[in-house]
Amino acid sequence: xxxxxxxxxxxxxxxxxxxxxxxxxxxxxxxxxxxxxxxxxxxxxxxxxxxxxxxxxxxxxxxxxxxxxxxxxxxxxxxxxxxxxxxxxxxxxxxxxxxxxxxxxxxxxxxxxxxxxxxxxxxxxxxxxxxxxxxxxxxxxxxxxxxxxxxxxxxxx
Ligand SMILES: [Zn+2]
Numbered sequence: 001x002x003x004x005x006x007x008x009x010x011x012x013x014x015x016x017x018x019x020x021x022x023x024x025x026x027x028x029x030x031x032x033x034x035x036x037x038x039x040x041x042x043x044x045x046x047x048x049x050x051x052x053x054x055x056x057x058x059x060x061x062x063x064x065x066x067x068x069x070x071x072x073x074x075x076x077x078x079x080x081x082x083x084x085x086x087x088x089x090x091x092x093x094x095x096x097x098x099x100x101x102x103x104x105x106x107x108x109x110x111x112x113x114x115x116x117x118x119x120x121x122x123x124x125x126x127x128x129x130x131x132x133x134x135x136x137x138x139x140x141x142x143x144x145x146x147x148x149x150x151x152x153x154x155x156x157x
Pocket of ligand 1: 008009010011012013021022023027028029
C-alpha cells in the first residue's frame with residue numbers, strides 16, 4: 001500500500017504522511033476538506049412540527065486528531081501531545097493535511113443528505129426542498145425557452 005501524498009498550497013512542496021511541517025512552525029496547507037457527521041443530538045431543540053426552528057448548537061469534540069507522537073530532537077526523544085478537532089452542528093472543515101489524514105483514517109462520515117435529515121428541522125427541510133424545486137423549474141423553463149428559440153430560428157431559416 002503506497003502512502004498518500006499531498007502538495008502544499010503555500011510552499012508547493014510534495015509531502016507524505018508524517019512530513020506535515022511546512023515552515024518549521026505550522027503544517028502544510030492543502031485543499032480544504034469538509035467532514036459531516038449525522039449524529040445530531042437526540043433532542044434537536046426544536047418543536048417537531050416547525051415553530052421553533054433553531055437546532056441546538058451541537059458540538060462534538062473528537063480527540064486524538066492528530067494523536068500523540070514522539071519525535072527525535074537532537075538525539076532525544078520528545079513526546080508531542082496530540083490535538084483534537086471540534087465539529088459544530090456536525091460539520092468540520094480543515095486545510096491541515098495531518099488533521100485530514102487522521103480524520104480520513106477514522107471514517108464514519110455521512111453524505112450531505114444524511115446530514116440534512118439529521119440536523120435540519122422538518123420545516124427547514126421543506127424550505128430546502130422548495131428552493132430546489134424552484135431552481136429546477138427555472139432550469140426547465142430556460143431549457144424550454146432555448147428550444148423555442150432554436151425552433152424559431154430553424155423555421156425562419
Ligand atoms: Zn508547505
